Amino acid sequence: MFTLQNFEKQLNAVMLQRGKQYHEEGAVAELEENAGRWAAEVEGTETYNISVMLKNDKEIVAYHCDCPYDGAICKHVIAVLFEIRDELATRIIVPNKGAKKNQFEDLLLKISADEYRVFIKDYALSNKDFKRALELFFAEKDGRIDTGKLYADSIKKLIKKHMAKGYMDYRSAAGLAKEVNQLIDKGFDFANKRNFVEAFVIAGVVLKEMMQVITYGDDSSGALGDAIFGTIQLIDQIALSVDAVMDMKTRVFKFLQAELSDAVYFDYGDFGYELMDIFQTLAIELNLHQEFLAWIDAWLPRLTGDYGSYRLEHFKTTKIEFLEAIGRHTEAEALIELNMEIVEVRQAEVDKVISSQDYERAKKLINDGIKIAEDKRHPGTVSQWQKQLLRIALLENDVPLTRKYYRAFAFDRQFDVKYYRALKATYDAEEWGKIVEDIIAGIKTETTKKHGKRTWHPFDSYLLSALSPIYIEERFTDRLFELVKNEKDIDRLMVYHEHLVFSYAHELLQLYIPALERQADKADNRSHYAQLAGNMKKIMKALAFGKEQVIELAKKLKQKYPRRPAMVEELNRVIN
Incomplete structure (x- = not known):
């Protein structure tokens, strides 16, 4: 439990000392409390607003500070915790018998409704932030209030606050995201109460504004991206809720249709692809098939050159999946035939024919895929297809071919213990003894050839790297030490410590x-x-x-x- 009595023992010592120093220097001001909710200001490089929620004047339930610090708890909150603890101790020692709660609450009780109205009207004239906050808080009581504009104005003001000379640095970006996340949380509150209209107003405004910010802000921390993904989750909750009416879902669909025509959603992360999933789901649910297909078809000519190759393949595979989902199988088949160079498309066909046990057809599809990958110089894709051939070899119980691929994958660029053990499992103990010696001899020969081209490193170091995984796996401790003892680098030596220490400690x-x-x-x-x-x-x-x-x-x-x-x-x- 995190309490006022033990928080000092649970926090980073450096951060704790900084917070304590702020407290001792009197940086905490305007400390107020209302039913366990505490608020204060802390004067640092700027003045920051802090809120703390306590349970039974003891347990720290929640806290928040609007500073840009993105760690677990900042020095400003810590300073306020010290201040609250001192305040509560004072109350215990010197109880104020005449006070009900505090002076501010007493004053509120003495003000009449007319006096409130006069004050609010006058104060709103001089303080636009107060006026905006009041309108947003009571927006449900007046349908004429344009909450979208109010939220947009609020976010624009936050962006301006965190910008300097048209740029937003790392800390400022984290600070902005922290404040925007509070607005996103408000959107989730609306959605949870089934007020999807207001929730979507927030989601739409936040998404559009933050997508602009991410084009020029330093998002090294990922805070801006996280805020955008949070907004996407909010849109997903609204769009896919069983409680949302069709008009609401249609509104989300049209919003996505318009927004996803902008490349920015795809240029700065996976935001566009996440939103596409929602868009596609809504298109099926709302029976807006042609609208979704037209949107994809409008994108396809824009996706040219190497830069757009991944995106082009994604859009094509999405179109195929969509056509199949809505029952237009003939069109889907035609597209599949035209796009077999796309790995995902070919893989889907391979899966189909393997399911029907047409292994010869599957092998042909795979071998054609290997040729395409080799022509494109994509060794990773070649390996991916070869693993599909291994899959078929296992299904056909083709032991020689299975062993061939296990052996290849066990030593493909680096040692893979999973495939090595699978290879070993296909032999009995006597057979394996001969096979492993054959493997070791082959590695020695191959390493000798390679070393001739790389004479700047000792041969023994190359041989150690190549053979040590096998020696470790087979527990050939003596052989391993014979190689290790020639190593001169301390860091490389210590890699093998745990494998040798029981036999060769001295x-x-x-x-x-x-x-x-x-x-x-x-x-x-x-x-x-x-x-x-x-x-x-x-x-x-x-x-x-x-x-x-x-x-x-x-x-x-x-x-x-x-x-x-x-x-x-x-x-x-x-x-x-």
Whole structure:
């Protein structure tokens, strides 16, 4: 439980100290409370608004700060928690018997309705933000209020607040997203109450404005994108709700039809593809088939060149899926025949013919796919198709072919233990002993050939990388050590520690000591020194009997490099 009594024990020490300093310097102002809801202002580089919700004046249920910090809890909230705790302690020690709740609430009770109206009217004239907030809060009471414009104005103001010289940096983008997310949450509240009209007004405004922001804002943190995806989820909830009337769904459909004609939704992330799914679902539900197909057909000529190839394939496959979903199978088949170069289209056909056990037809489709991929120089796609051939070999119980592909995939660019074990499982123990030796011999031959072209690295290092996965998997510990003992790099040596330590602990230490010294000789900055010290500590922990040898090396290095104070500092941490 996160409470006023224990929050200090659960927070980052640095952030806690900063918050405490703000509190002690009197940066917290305007602290007010209403039925467990606390509000305050904290004066930092700017003045920030903080809200905290307590349960029984103890448990911290929720908190919020409008600063741009995107971590779990900021120093401003922490400062307010200290302030609240002090305030509650004061109340306990010196109870105010005459006060019901607080001075502000007492004042509200004394003001008449007419006085409220006069004040609100006068204050709204001088404070547009107050007027806008009031209109949005009570919009349901007056159908003439254009909430879309009010929400748009609010977001534009937030954007302006977080921009500087036409640009929005990383922290500002995170700050904007934080405030916009509050508006999105309000949209979800409306949707949960089945007020889909108001929820969609918010979703539409937020989506359009934020899609513009993401074109120039620094979204390194992903906060802007997350806000947009949150809006898409809101639209999805509205569009697919069983409680939404058809007119509402049609309104969403037309909105998406218009918005998704803008390439920005596809240029800056997967937003367009997510919205397409909603658009397609609505087209089927609303029987607006031609409208959806016309939208796709309008896009297809725009998708030219390599840049649009992925998008073009996606739109074509979507059209095929849509035609099949609405029962226009003849048209879908015609499109399939025209677009068999698209992997997804061909894969769907392969799945169909495999399901009907027409394996020869499936093999032809796959082999044609391999040729297309080879012509395009797409080795990943070639491998994908070969795995489909393995799939068929398994279905046909073709053991030689199954072994061929298992072996190929086990050593395809890098070792794959899944395929290696699958290959091993196709042999009995005696057979496998011969096979694994054959594999090792082949790897040695191949590595020797490759090393002739890459003489800048020792042959033993190449051989270690190539054979160590097999030696580890087969528990050929002695063979593994024979390769490892020729390695000079400490980081590469320590990779194999856990596989050798039970049989070669003392031998490993004798390899580590000179390797650590070589690492020290090459180190030339604080980061390198820290890595050196880190390796020393790991070795002392893993090989307790060698602790003194490592410490002696650290002392030796201090004497060897007395003019490297940063190295000496790191080594002292090892010694002490």
